[in-house]
Amino acid sequence: IDAVNDELIAAVHRVIRACKDNGIYVLISPFYPHFDAPTSWGLEGDPKGALEGMIFYHPGLQAAYRAWTRAFYTRVNPHTGLAIKDDPTVAVLQVLNEDSLFFWTTQGLPKEQRVILGGQFSAWLAEKYGNVAAARAAWGEKTPGQGRDPLDDPENDRVVVVQTWELTQDARDAGHATRLRDTVEFLARRQRRFYEEMGHYLRMELGCHQLLNASNWRTANDARLKGLERWSYHALDIDAENEYVGSDYQHKGPNDGYRIDAGDYLVNEGVLGKPFELSVNFRQEEGHPFIVTETSWKNPERYQAEGAFLTAAYQSLNGLDAVCWFSVQTPWYELDPRKPFWRVGGWQSTHKWNCAWPMQMGMFPANALIYRKGLIAEGKVVVLENRTMEDLLDRKAPVIDDNEVYGDARQQAELAPGWKPSDHGEVNRAAYLVGPVRSHLGAAASRAEVADLATWRDPGAGVIRSNTGELSWNYRKRLATMNAPAAQGVCGFLEEAGGHFALQDLTIDSSLPYATIQAVAMDGESLARSGRILLQVGTEARLSGWRTEAAKFTVGKGSSAYAVEGEKIIAIGGPPWRVANAQGKIVLRNSRLTKAVLLDPNGYAIREIPLTRENSGVALDLPPDSLYLLLTP
Numbered sequence: 001i002d003a004v005n006d007e008l009i010a011a012v013h014r015v016i017r018a019c020k021d022n023g024i025y026v027l028i029s030p031f032y033p034h035f036d037a038p039t040s041w042g043l044e045g046d047p048k049g050a051l052e053g054m055i056f057y058h059p060g061l062q063a064a065y066r067a068w069t070r071a072f073y074t075r076v077n078p079h080t081g082l083a084i085k086d087d088p089t090v091a092v093l094q095v096l097n098e099d100s101l102f103f104w105t106t107q108g109l110p111k112e113q114r115v116i117l118g119g120q121f122s123a124w125l126a127e128k129y130g131n132v133a134a135a136r137a138a139w140g141e142k143t144p145g146q147g148r149d150p151l152d153d154p155e156n157d158r159v160v161v162v163q164t165w166e167l168t169q170d171a172r173d174a175g176h177a178t179r180l181r182d183t184v185e186f187l188a189r190r191q192r193r194f195y196e197e198m199g200h201y202l203r204m205e206l207g208c209h210q211l212l213n214a215s216n217w218r219t220a221n222d223a224r225l226k227g228l229e230r231w232s233y234h235a236l237d238i239d240a241e242n243e244y245v246g247s248d249y250q251h252k253g254p255n256d257g258y259r260i261d262a263g264d265y266l267v268n269e270g271v272l273g274k275p276f277e278l279s280v281n282f283r284q285e286e287g288h289p290f291i292v293t294e295t296s297w298k299n300p301e302r303y304q305a306e307g308a309f310l311t312a313a314y315q316s317l318n319g320l321d322a323v324c325w326f327s328v329q330t331p332w333y334e335l336d337p338r339k340p341f342w343r344v345g346g347w348q349s350t351h352k353w354n355c356a357w358p359m360q361m362g363m364f365p366a367n368a369l370i371y372r373k374g375l376i377a378e379g380k381v382v383v384l385e386n387r388t389m390e391d392l393l394d395r396k397a398p399v400i401d402d403n404e405v406y407g408d409a410r411q412q413a414e415l416a417p418g419w420k421p422s423d424h425g426e427v428n429r430a431a432y433l434v435g436p437v438r439s440h441l442g443a444a445a446s447r448a449e450v451a452d453l454a455t456w457r458d459p460g461a462g463v464i465r466s467n468t469g470e471l472s473w474n475y476r477k478r479l480a481t482m483n484a485p486a487a488q489g490v491c492g493f494l495e496e497a498g499g500h501f502a503l504q505d506l507t508i509d510s511s512l513p514y515a516t517i518q519a520v521a522m523d524g525e526s527l528a529r530s531g532r533i534l535l536q537v538g539t540e541a542r543l544s545g546w547r548t549e550a551a552k553f554t555v556g557k558g559s560s561a562y563a564v565e566g567e568k569i570i571a572i573g574g575p576p577w578r579v580a581n582a583q584g585k586i587v588l589r590n591s592r593l594t595k596a597v598l599l600d601p602n603g604y605a606i607r608e609i610p611l612t613r614e615n616s617g618v619a620l621d622l623p624p625d626s627l628y629l630l631l632t633p
Contacts, residue, residue: 001041001060002067009072017079018331020089027213027293027324028084029094030072031055031065034105045110052105055096056194057117066201073206085208094213094293095198098242101187102219102229107164114151118160124186125159132157135182140175161187167395168221181393184228188392192232199236216240216293222403224395227387230285231441238321239290243279243404245271245307246298249555249564251352259342259349260300260572265553267566270303271310272478272492275464276412277405280315280323281432283385283398283439294326296355299337300569304360305516305538306480306491312367313482316376317466318436325355325364333358333601336575337543347572350543358541358577362601362627366487366520366536375487375520377468379435382451383427386443399448400427400437415475417459430457433464433473482518485526489518489536494584504528507615510584510622515539517622519588519631528590535596535629537622539580545573582626589617592633596620599628 012028019026033051037043043051043060055061073085073093084090099105109117125135136154151160161183171177195214202208214233218241219225233239253264271277279295292315297307311323329337334356342349355361370376385399405412413419414428421427427450431437434456456465462476470484479492481503488506493514501508505527506519516538521530551568554561596609596618609629611618618631 001043001064004068004071009075012072012084013077013079016077016084016087016089020080020087024089025091026089027092027094027291028090029097029216029293030069031096033096033099043113044116045112047110047113050105050108050110050113052099052103053101053109053117054113055099056101056191057120058113062194062197065198069202070206073202073208085206085210088209090210092213092238092291093202093208093210094216094240095195095202095236096215097293098217099215100217100219100229101191102164102167102184102225103217104164104220106161111151114160115158118151118158120190121161121183121186122158124189125182126157128182132159135159138175139179139182140173164220168224180395184225184395185393188228188232191229192235195232195235211238211289212236213238213240213291213293216242216291218404223397223401226403227392227398227439227441230439231389231392234285234288234441237289239285239288240293241282241290242294242326243292244295244298245277245279246301247274247277247405250566251298251300252553252555255349256352258352259339260352260569261344261349262347262569262571263345264569265551265564265566266300266548266569267564268302270297270301270306270478272303272306272473272480273475274405274412274415275433275473275475276414276429278310278314278432280311280318280320281402281429282318282320283383283400283402283437284319286384286438286440289321291322291324292320293324295323296325296327296353297360299350299352299354299357302540302542303514304357305363305514305540307360308363308367309482309489309491309516309518310480312371313376313471313480314433316371316374317379317468317471318432319378325361327353328356328361329354330356332356333361335577338572338574348574350572358579358601359538363516363536363538365603365628366489366518366534369520369522369534370482370487373486373524376470376482376484379467380451381438381449382431382435382453382467383437383448384440385438385448386440386446388444388446389442391446392441397426398439399425399450400431401429402432402437415459415462419459428453428457430464433466433471435467485528486521486524486530487518488527489516491516491518491538505589505617507587508584512539512580512583515582515584517584517586519586527588529592530590531592531633533588533590533593533631535586535626535631537582537626537628539582541577541579543573544576544578545571546578547571547573579627581624582622583624584622585619586622587614587617587619588631589615590631591616593618593631595632597630597632598623598626599630601627603628605630 036048129135250267284290297304337350338348465472473480477497479497488503522532547570548567598606
């Protein structure tokens with residue numbers, strides 16, 4: 001159980017050196033619990049597909065984790081002369097990836113593991129109440145015999161943690177409410193203690209200099225439990241979560257969790273018509289950085305060119321500290337995303353979790369500049385909610401929801417013109433597109449400060465504007481605009497939205513059905529004064545031979561099933577990628593510019609493009625093969 005893979009550590013050392021040479025910071029997450037534990041590990045119950053949650057309470061697994069990380073972080077990298085713990089290229093160490101005692105996976109623990117966790121719960125109860133019998137009395141379980149769970153053993157002073165489902169529901173009675181409160185308090189404190197102990201081990205015993213992140217997961221019911229999840233993370237430096245764009249109904253097939261096959265069904269719609277699915281809409285804790293450690297527009301989504309544009313814009317607005325795109329499966333553009341070892345019916349499959357497709361990764365350059373250089377202003381805080389530990393332990397919902405959007409996200413009630421908050425006073429999630437949303441967990445008193453969103457939200461027109469005045473999102477027209485001094489552009493369904501877009505210094509006329517077109521100053525000046533401007537254009541991309549046909553398919557089961565209009569994949573196709581031609585006229589109000597050079601996908605010059613003088617600036621017609629153009633004096 002404490003063995004390490006020397007070849008894997010050597011591979012990580014090579015990656016770190018490559019990243020160091022190219023100015024890229026590294027985040028390392030050494031433990032992913034979603035796999036079958038080898039029988040040789042000797043874990044009680046021989047968990048198969050149920051290792052999740054165990055690291056938080058199992059002494060043997062925790063000891064193994066310490067052994068793994070000691071070997072991993074203290075071994076000197078022969079390519080840099082530094083151990084990982086001393087290498088500033090490695091910016092963040094994440095304790096573990098996608099695990100929590102508050103997620104559904106805890107229900108899958110073998111009974112032997114539930115008994116171990118229950119023993120720790122019982123000891124905690126005895127310390128709180130004096131003995132387990134007193135705790136059971138407080139729960140209303142006064143009669144001898146079994147408790148509410150079959151694994152409870154009152155005669156031997158043992159009760160177990162209830163199934164996760166119960167934590168997502170209202171209590172049946174006052175006694176049950178007390179048991180649920182005790183349960184979530186124990187789980188939260190157990191989880192936070194684990195992070196405290198591992199943080200101390202990594203920093204004080206191993207000497208790791210990096211910032212530390214606990215995990216990056218969500219809960220079985222975020223409205224009731226995510227506050228406790230986040231509170232447990234605050235034993236360390238950074239909060240994080242993984243979240244993707246693409247609802248479950250948008251890709252359905254036998255293996256839709258990881259691969260794309262002929263015969264699968266899909267719906268292409270992007271996120272522009274459903275803004276609450278954007279993967280940077282998060283409540284952030286005051287005093288704690290927040291990063292999204294995994295995101296992408298899930299394949300085979302056709303409308304991926306919006307991804308980097310929207311992410312850079314709204315993570316800048318909300319003060320989000322980093323976004324990691326998942327996953328880059330080759331060190332370059334994915335020229336052939338098919339997997340030769342996956343064959344179905346004579347066809348090769350492609351991978352669902354791959355952000356290196358042309359119109360996703362291809363939109364990184366301009367938007368990386370926007371985020372890194374701070375070209376979109378951070379907004380004023382629109383929601384600040386102080387939540388006490390009593391609120392968290394009572395599983396009270398926050399005033400604004402940042403749950404991952406499940407199911408069909410096209411008909412969100414909060415987008416409708418007549419939406420009103422319930423008696424609980426919820427804040428409309430449009431707030432995330434207006435400005436930062438902040439929280440303070442464990443505050444002395446409950447209080448929520450909420451700005452008037454009416455100034456920035458027009459539900460009749462379907463428009464939400466940032467309180468900086470630089471961003472606007474029309475979810476009815478499925479169009480977003482960026483209008484800052486040094487970064488301007490549009491993304492979405494241009495032809496449908498009228499085809500003419502006049503921004504502060506940039507005018508775009510295009511009849512493309514769908515595109516992202518933006519201009520970014522590269523020299524610290526505004527677009528009107530810049531001497532080095534990147535003009536970036538994204539459209540749509542599919543492999544050669546990709547074929548679909550219109551189809552209707554069913555999502556869900558039983559009474560919750562419903563029909564969806566979409567497409568059926570007939571053929572995956574193969575390389576080369578085919579990218580929809582660019583089209584449009586661009587006018588930039590900048591009298592300094594005299595030259596435009598078309599660049600290839602790697603940023604090398606191809607040819608000059610004619611510029612003409614127009615409206616105190618310059619104009620050009622986009623070449624069909626536009627991806628990047630560099631404009632200079």
